[in-house]
Amino acid sequence: MNEVILLTGPPLNGRDEYITEALKLADEESYAYYHVFDYIREVGKELGVKITRKNVLDFAISHQDLMNEIRDEAFNRIRKEIDKSDRKFHLVSTPSLFRWGSGSVIGFTTSNLKLLRPNRVIIVLDDVLSVRRRIINDPEWFERFGENPENIKLTTLVMWREDAINHVKTLIHELKKEGIEVRYILQFGIRHPYEVFLDLIFREEEKPLVYLSYPMTGHEEEYYQRVRGFYNKLSEHFTVLDPGALDDWWVVAEYDAQVNADPSIKRIRIKHLLDGEEVEELDREDIEQATDILRRQLVERDFNLVDVSKAIAVYHYAEGVSAGVISEMAEAYRTLAAIYLYYPFDRRPSPFMEFYGMQNPSRRTMFKDEDEMIRVMVEEKEYWAKV
Structure with missing residues (x-):
């Protein structure tokens, strides 16, 4: 066909x-x-x-x-x-x-x-x-x-x-x-x-769509290296959709930081995300107007990726509560996607995160071992409810 x-x-x-x-x-x-x-x-x-x-x-x-x-x-x-x-x-x-x-x-x-x-x-x-x-x-x-x-x-x-x-x-x-x-x-x-x-194009039946959810801002490089490592391991078994593959948020974050430091600033200097070298100076008013649209587009895009995915893998290698992650878990729950939560800390997470994170098909549990979570996801993918 x-x-x-x-x-x-x-x-x-x-x-x-x-x-x-x-x-x-x-x-x-x-x-x-x-x-x-x-x-x-x-x-x-x-x-x-x-x-x-x-x-x-x-x-x-x-x-x-x-x-x-x-x-x-x-x-x-x-x-x-x-x-x-x-x-x-x-x-x-x-x-x-x-x-x-x-x-x-x-x-x-x-x-x-x-x-x-x-x-x-x-x-x-x-x-x-x-x-x-x-x-x-x-x-x-x-x-x-x-x-x-x-x-x-x-x-x-x-x-x-x-x-x-x-x-x-x-x-x-x-x-x-x-x-x-x-x-x-x-x-x-x-x-x-x-x-x-x-x-995504050719192997969706063998490697179903999974959305990777993780706190995206305010972390050290070691944190992002761990996220990338998990993403690579998960991608061996699934087609993994990463919200970081379209990252406009750093423009918003840089704007907020510079305006907070100098409320009268007129030009915002932003290093390009990919090379970290080239600096662009942008008009503050233009960024302000674009930011309102960008923030909404970011939420709509992430929800779109959740909505098309059969499961969501939450890599929460951070103790602080992420409003974005919990919102994505709630959207996954609403759309019948299986939810898996990696949370390696002894301290209990938010009750909302705990509730959504214990919705994987076979047993109500969160994971402290990322490799175990991937293994369980592979074993359970045949039981995921989302068509």
């Missing part, structure tokens, strides 16, 4: 670059990959229209009817190729929705998705400062922003993300009203290792 997976998201989030690198590690006989823009260029050429990466936005906004016709034909051709293919997995990649100036470019419509009939939708995302850096390092895009970093506002980037996600949700809701079921929409951060992406 063919499975169609729509890979989408906001522009300049590194979707195609990430997917291309990940698929280099995959068995080419098991999948087919369709980059919608390649088909749009092909159809446009046949109609006497030269569509390039540089002119596609302006063309789509100024010639909407023709662009819609070209896009619809691109999806028709992809559907025909899928129908003829003997591959099991069909990956279709295209942006979701992009507003630019006074217009917008729609990556797909309800009609396109009714034709495509995706089984799953994966929204591929990157953190906002990486998106900003990507724009600065891309001559064509940097030119669109007047070759001035000050014109690239974080507020703009978080709204690109907001628009893209909402467009997907709206159209999938329309599909459901038509009786077309999409198994899930998943917001996937591109800091996940490539192997995790491949597990």
Whole structure:
């Protein structure tokens, strides 16, 4: 049976670059990959229209009817190729929705998705400062922003993300009203290792989805090394979704720290999370506006990852109560996911954490040994209630 997976998201989030690198590690006989823009260029050429990466936005906004016709034909051709293919997995990649100036470019419509009939939708995302850096390092895009970093506002980037996600949700809701079921929409951060992406795409039946929950801020490096080590061990058996693979929270945390230290500060200096070297100076007002949206997006994204997961593994190598972790455990309980809690301390945890952490299938217990918890999860996965 063919499975169609729509890979989408906001522009300049590194979707195609990430997917291309990940698929280099995959068995080419098991999948087919369709980059919608390649088909749009092909159809446009046949109609006497030269569509390039540089002119596609302006063309789509100024010639909407023709662009819609070209896009619809691109999806028709992809559907025909899928129908003829003997591959099991069909990956279709295209942006979701992009507003630019006074217009917008729609990556797909309800009609396109009714034709495509995706089984799953994966929204591929990157953190906002990486998106900003990507724009600065891309001559064509940097030119669109007047070759001035000050014109690239974080507020703009978080709204690109907001628009893209909402467009997907709206159209999938329309599909459901038509009786077309999409198994899930998943917001996937591109800091996940490539192997995790491949597990997600190709090996979900053997390695079911598990969400890793852990207190994320205010800890020493040794703590994060332990979390990474646990993540690697857990990933041998499951497809592990990590909220840290899309980390905008450090922008918020750095903003809070600098404003608390100097309430009159106008420019916020932020080291880039990945290299720890490059420093960007951002306008305080822009960060304030973006922060309100980022905080909400963070909660919605983490709940999305919990909602699609069959189980949640809580790695609580910290005695202090984490409101985020308890909220994620409550969401897992609400959505029938199995809950496993690693809490290696003699001191009793919060009664709420204790209640949710004793909901794994076979016995009501928390774990003080992380390897034992993984072993039990492997043994019990056949008994998890969530379909």
